[in-house]
Each structure stands twice: as C-alpha cells, then as structure tokens.
Amino acid sequence: MTERPALLDAHLIVDLGGFRLDARLRIAAGEVVALLGPNGSGKTTALRALAGLRPLTSGYLRLGGREMDRPDRPLWTPTEHRSIGVVFQEYLLFPHLTALDNVAFGPRRHGVPRREAREQAARWLDRVGLSGYARRKPRYLSGGQAQRVALARALAVAPELLLLDEPLAALDAGTRLDTRGELLHHLTDHPGATLLVTHDPLDALVLADRLVIIEHGRVVQEGDAATVTAQPRTDYVARLVGLNLYRGKATGHGVEVDGVTLTTADPLTGDAFVAFRPSAVALHRQRPDGSPRNTWPAVIAGIQRHGDNLRIQLTGPIPVAADVTQAAAAHLQLAPGQHVWAAVKAAETHAYPAAP
Amino acid sequence: MSVSAAPRRGTLRVPLGLLVPAVLGLAFLALPLAGLLLRAPWSTLPQRLAQPGVLTALRLSLQTATIATALCLLLGVPLAWLLARVEFPGRRVVRALVTVPLVLPPVVGGVALLLVFGRRGIVGRWLAGTFGITLPFSTAGVVLAEAFVAMPFLVIAVEGALRGADTRYEEAAATLGARRWTTFTHVTLPLVAPGITAGAVLCWARALGEFGATITFAGNFPGRTQTMPLAVYLALETDMKAAIVLSLILLTVSVAVLAALRDRWITSP
Structure with missing residues (x-):
C-alpha cells in the first residue's frame, strides 16, 4: 500500500x-x-x-x-x-x-x-x-x-x-x-x-x-x-485466526517457551513466535516415542464442540487448544481433569521472529 | 393483603394501603368539579352566556394565553436547549432561577413585574421614554404576566425532552455536513417535538388560569385586561351564579383544548 x-x-x-x-x-x-x-x-x-x-x-x-x-x-x-x-x-x-x-x-x-x-x-x-x-x-x-x-x-x-x-x-x-x-x-x-x-x-x-x-x-x-x-x-x-501462539527464545531449531522446547522446522535465533493449528496437536494416553515430535504432559481443562470435531483445552507447562475427532475422543476416553500427552510434529509448527 | 383468600389468577392485587388514599385523592380532585356542575344555573345558562362581558373575557383569555405561549416558545425553547446542551459556569444557578416563578406566589410575581416593567421600573421607564410603550394595566401586560408565570413549565418540559433525546442523531447530522443551527432546526427540534408540544400545552393551561400576577400587574379592566379568572373573581362578589357559569366555560374550554391536543399530538409514539 x-x-x-x-x-x-x-x-x-x-x-x-x-x-x-x-x-x-x-x-x-x-x-x-x-x-x-x-x-x-x-x-x-x-x-x-x-x-x-x-x-x-x-x-x-x-x-x-x-x-x-x-x-x-x-x-x-x-x-x-x-x-x-x-x-x-x-x-x-x-x-x-x-x-x-x-x-x-x-x-x-x-x-x-x-x-x-x-x-x-x-x-x-x-x-x-x-x-x-x-x-x-x-x-x-x-x-x-x-x-x-x-x-x-x-x-x-x-x-x-x-x-x-x-x-x-x-x-x-x-x-x-x-x-x-x-x-x-x-x-x-x-x-x-x-x-x-x-x-x-x-x-x-x-x-x-x-x-x-x-x-x-x-x-x-x-x-x-x-x-x-x-x-x-x-x-x-x-485466537481470531484460530491458532495456538507462543512467544519464546529461539535457539537454532527450537524455541524455548516456559520450560518446554518446541522443535520447529524454521531455523531461527532470538525472540520468536511459534504458531500451530489446534488440529496439528495429537493427544495420547501414554507418552509417545520414536518420532521427531514435541511432546509434553497436559491436563484436560475443558471440551467443546467445534464444527465436526471436539476442541480440547489443555493446561500444563503451556496452555494449548487441540482439535480431535469424536471417534478419537471416544477411543481415548477423554474427560476433563484427565492427564494426557500432547504432541505436535515440528513440520506443523511455524516459527517467526518476534521483532517486527 | 389477606393470606386466606386465594388471589385470582393473572390479577394484580391492589394493597388497601394504596387503594384507599388513591380513591380519596380522586374524590378530592373530582368533587369540586362535580359541585360546579350540580350548582350551575342550567335553566338560565343560554341568557347568561349571551351576556356581552362573558364572550369578551373569554376571547381575551384565549388570545393572551396563546400569545403568552408563543412568547414562551420563542424564548423558552432556546433557554431549555442552553440548559440541556451547553456546559457553562453557573448553570445550576440559572436552572434554579428558571424554576423560581413556579414557587413564587403569583401576586409577588406581579409586584416584581411592576418593579421592573412599571412606569417607574428599570426597564419600564426606558420603554416609556424611548418607545412610548407602557406595559402595566394593558393587554400586553396581561401577556407578560402570564408568560412570566407559565414559562417555567415549558422550559422544564423541553429541557427534560432534550436531555432524553439521543444526541448521537445530532452527531450523525454533523457528519453529513449540518452546522449546529441546521442540526437544531432539522434534527433536534423534530426529535423533541412531542416534548415541546406537551410543554406548550402545560404552559398554555397555566397561562389561561393565571390570576395573581395578572391582577397585580395588569389590573382588572373589562375588555382590556379582564381575563376569565379575573371575571370569575369579580362575579363572585356580586353574582354567585354568574361566577359558576364563567367557571364552567373556562373548565369546558380548557378541557376541550387539552383533550383535542392530547389526541392529536401528545400520545403519538
């Protein structure tokens, strides 16, 4: 313009x-x-x-x-x-x-x-x-x-x-x-x-x-x-655009946010934002292993209907919203107060500098 | 409120503590009017109405009350606007001043008017010396006395309407290029028109019934300053039946005018 x-x-x-x-x-x-x-x-x-x-x-x-x-x-x-x-x-x-x-x-x-x-x-x-x-x-x-x-x-x-x-x-x-x-x-x-x-x-x-x-x-x-x-x-x-957003310190291929290091696909250093969609968050009953994922323990704070899916609000080291299908929710027997593991693939995150 | 009797469904029970005084209040207001109707000399009514003095006083009353109302509108609406819309130092004092004639005994108002507009008064002497105008004991004096007593009713009603009006319409007018005067005439006035009408009706009714200030400032000259209330008072001393007839006329005319206006303007949404 x-x-x-x-x-x-x-x-x-x-x-x-x-x-x-x-x-x-x-x-x-x-x-x-x-x-x-x-x-x-x-x-x-x-x-x-x-x-x-x-x-x-x-x-x-x-x-x-x-x-x-x-x-x-x-x-x-x-x-x-x-x-x-x-x-x-x-x-x-x-x-x-x-x-x-x-x-x-x-x-x-x-x-x-x-x-x-x-x-x-x-x-x-x-x-x-x-x-x-x-x-x-x-x-x-x-x-x-x-x-x-x-x-x-x-x-x-x-x-x-x-x-x-x-x-x-x-x-x-x-x-x-x-x-x-x-x-x-x-x-x-x-x-x-x-x-x-x-x-x-x-x-x-x-x-x-x-x-x-x-x-x-x-x-x-x-x-x-x-x-x-x-x-x-x-x-x-x-929130307006429906993304999870965190601000932290980038160290090469990871951004440290409140004690959790989120591995990202974008190489970056200094103050940085990390954003990812709620649908990129996977939930597990046990700690997942073997894949290059960001994982952290979380507690379910709330469950809401969100379109055809369910939106799960999680607390833990970082607050996060996760979208899961009804079938997945039933399979995992998700309920408020339950402890789960949240996981996000590095390729699904997007990191960019915080300084404009 | 009785507990034993089951209240009828869907009806609001009126507590006796409110109902009794309400009915007494209604009786207190309505009985004197009923007395007037009961004691009226119905058989000789046509002859009494035809007497020349009656129509003259009625015409004078209607004319002066209407002119006084017009005067009040001309001066009172801008005054109400000032009080409602402009922040200025001493606004509370001005508002108090406006309401003084409401609480002042009208006779005292008449004396005050004499002191200012009388032949020796501050303004009166200047008016007489410069223009040869003398207001006291003239028809113009009647209008002045009535306007003095009635204007607060108009100002208070219009100020209330202006305060209740949504000023955002005036902002909308400004965004469309309207200056303040145009906004006032094209937007504000139409928006508060019902309030102005109600105020004008109150003002007119008060002017029509004015007695104390009028007789003090304008005197009691038939055809010139003798309005209906003055004629009633004068008749009371000589001919009770004539006083009743005059009162009935005044009552009928004012009720008819109020009813007509109410149907046409006041009840509009």
Whole structure:
C-alpha cells in the first residue's frame, strides 16, 4: 500500500483519563482498511477522532492533504466541514424523515438544491436496491434495509473518508451474510478511503484490503489478511485466526517457551513466535516415542464442540487448544481433569521472529 | 393483603394501603368539579352566556394565553436547549432561577413585574421614554404576566425532552455536513417535538388560569385586561351564579383544548 499516496494520514493520540489511544493510520484512495480489536481497545475512539466528534490530544490528522486536527498548531476542522461519511453501528437514521430524505440530508447540507438532492438520493437508494422504499420512515424498515439506507446516506456526500462502525453487528446471522456481500460490492466501488471498525474477524477478512489490529489503544499488528492469519503476533490475533501462539527464545531449531522446547522446522535465533493449528496437536494416553515430535504432559481443562470435531483445552507447562475427532475422543476416553500427552510434529509448527 | 383468600389468577392485587388514599385523592380532585356542575344555573345558562362581558373575557383569555405561549416558545425553547446542551459556569444557578416563578406566589410575581416593567421600573421607564410603550394595566401586560408565570413549565418540559433525546442523531447530522443551527432546526427540534408540544400545552393551561400576577400587574379592566379568572373573581362578589357559569366555560374550554391536543399530538409514539 505504501506505493499509493495516502488519502488519510493520521497519528491519533487521544488521552481519556486512564486510557490512551496512540495509533498511526494511513489509508490510500480506494483502499479499505479494517480496524480490528477487542471491546475497549480504542476502535470507537479512533473513529470518533477521525470524524471530529472527539479532538486529538496530540498527533495529527490529514485528509486529502489538508490538516483536519493538529493540536500543536492548533488547527481544527469541525465535523461538518470534514469530507467524511459515517455509517453508525445503530445506523442513526433520522426517525422523522423518510428513507429518501435521510439520504438527501447530506447533499442538501452540501448546498445541492432540494430537487437535485432528492434525485441523487433516489439514485443512491436504487443502487442499494431500495428504490421501492423511498417513502418509508426508518421504523418501517428491516435491519438490513436500514443498514443499506445508512450506507447510501453516508456515500451520498461522496466522502473522501468513509467510516463504518461495526456495520453488520446489529443484524441477525442470515441478513448479515447477504448484507456483507452487498457491502463488499459498494466498498469496492467507493473511490475514497474506507475505514471499517469491527471486532468480527470475518467482516474484516471479507471486506478489507488490509487489517490494522489494535489492542489497549495501540496498533499491535497490521498487514494483509494472509500475513496476519499466517503470523499472528498477539494472543488476541491468534485466537481470531484460530491458532495456538507462543512467544519464546529461539535457539537454532527450537524455541524455548516456559520450560518446554518446541522443535520447529524454521531455523531461527532470538525472540520468536511459534504458531500451530489446534488440529496439528495429537493427544495420547501414554507418552509417545520414536518420532521427531514435541511432546509434553497436559491436563484436560475443558471440551467443546467445534464444527465436526471436539476442541480440547489443555493446561500444563503451556496452555494449548487441540482439535480431535469424536471417534478419537471416544477411543481415548477423554474427560476433563484427565492427564494426557500432547504432541505436535515440528513440520506443523511455524516459527517467526518476534521483532517486527 | 389477606393470606386466606386465594388471589385470582393473572390479577394484580391492589394493597388497601394504596387503594384507599388513591380513591380519596380522586374524590378530592373530582368533587369540586362535580359541585360546579350540580350548582350551575342550567335553566338560565343560554341568557347568561349571551351576556356581552362573558364572550369578551373569554376571547381575551384565549388570545393572551396563546400569545403568552408563543412568547414562551420563542424564548423558552432556546433557554431549555442552553440548559440541556451547553456546559457553562453557573448553570445550576440559572436552572434554579428558571424554576423560581413556579414557587413564587403569583401576586409577588406581579409586584416584581411592576418593579421592573412599571412606569417607574428599570426597564419600564426606558420603554416609556424611548418607545412610548407602557406595559402595566394593558393587554400586553396581561401577556407578560402570564408568560412570566407559565414559562417555567415549558422550559422544564423541553429541557427534560432534550436531555432524553439521543444526541448521537445530532452527531450523525454533523457528519453529513449540518452546522449546529441546521442540526437544531432539522434534527433536534423534530426529535423533541412531542416534548415541546406537551410543554406548550402545560404552559398554555397555566397561562389561561393565571390570576395573581395578572391582577397585580395588569389590573382588572373589562375588555382590556379582564381575563376569565379575573371575571370569575369579580362575579363572585356580586353574582354567585354568574361566577359558576364563567367557571364552567373556562373548565369546558380548557378541557376541550387539552383533550383535542392530547389526541392529536401528545400520545403519538
């Protein structure tokens, strides 16, 4: 992405008493970036700072080459003068206006004459497939329809920066699937920069060109979906992508993690991560021998259904999740509290340096 | 609550400790109105209604109460917005000041108005000297007295509505390019419209019934400042039956207006 000039270039620093957001964001024109993080990680604060609904404590915010917020100058562009469009989590469609007038609201405020604004709004409603719903008030729209009106309303002002706050979170599972597909189509067409704030990894993976992962107000990892899913750098990311992740000291062909040396296929030294899939973990009643495997004793802490398999949570020298088939579980007579041996082949592990 | 009697399924038993005072309270409120209806001179009602003074007082009452309400809306809604949305030093003091006319005896309000807007008052002298306007003992004075007493009802109702309104709609309007004034007129006002209507109705009803401040500040001149409550009070000294008739009219008109508004606006979701 660095080849393309950034339409949005920001270093967002916001102090909120006990919490501090400190995140750099660059988004190119036409690029969709997902800001992914757990609850309370600062995603919403970042979105509000970008929208001008909360001022920066320091840092800077440039959009389309113009300073929006620069506490050290001080420069400040209020929300209504920023070239932004926001799709709020609960949409916030004006309840007293029809779908058409909701979409026409932005163009009207940008000086478009009433008739023309309504024509634009009608075209937008048509694009999101709601031309038949122009006269409806928001309370007579379904969740999916309201989401599409909110998207049309945000896009109707042709914003340089489109901000989406958990755009699919308020929808039921079936509607979410359809709406996600629709949304992808519209985000691809949007010529400006797009920031998608979400805690749902699936939304991020499907909709975004690039992921920025934020925890405790800081960016912990960023990159395209393939890089992030292959080489998670925090427990949160590892859980998101369903990997076991450990940090330790690499010594040639092994990484020492909390007293267990995991033999890996990747030669490495220094601080390192080791990641492997839960399905790569094999469980045994007795200590297995003879094969080039990592083995360690563990205790079963919990068993959950996971797709067609069972996911076994293990405690021991290192916590680990293992996926086994129902048949294997029955054969091994697995139950919580039981002592087992866990084993992972070196070839199934993936080690990479911890220093970015 | 008796333990022996099995309560009927699906019904909420009302404790006697609540039921008895509730019924007494209802009787206390309803009996005087019933008395008014029982003692009304129904046989001579048409002639009494046709008397010229009655209609004049009624018209004056309706006009002044409506103008006073309009004045309260014009000044009170922005004041309520300020109290609800802007953090400023002394906001608590301002809010307390707004509620003073609620607890002040209206006669005292009338005296206070005379001291400020009277011929010798701080503002009154300036108004008379510069524009030749004298407010006391005029119809405008009636409006002023009614507005003074009724405005707190509007401000409190609208402030409550504004506090209850979701400010995120205003943020959404800002992200779409709306300046604060446009946001206020196009988003905030429509959102709190039911609250404003309720406040305006309360305000109008209070203005219609205003007596103390009006008679103190505006006097009791038929056709100019004699509103219905003043006419009732005056009639009471000379002709009890006339007072009852005037009271009945006031009661009917206010109940009719409130009922009409309630159906049209207040109960809307």
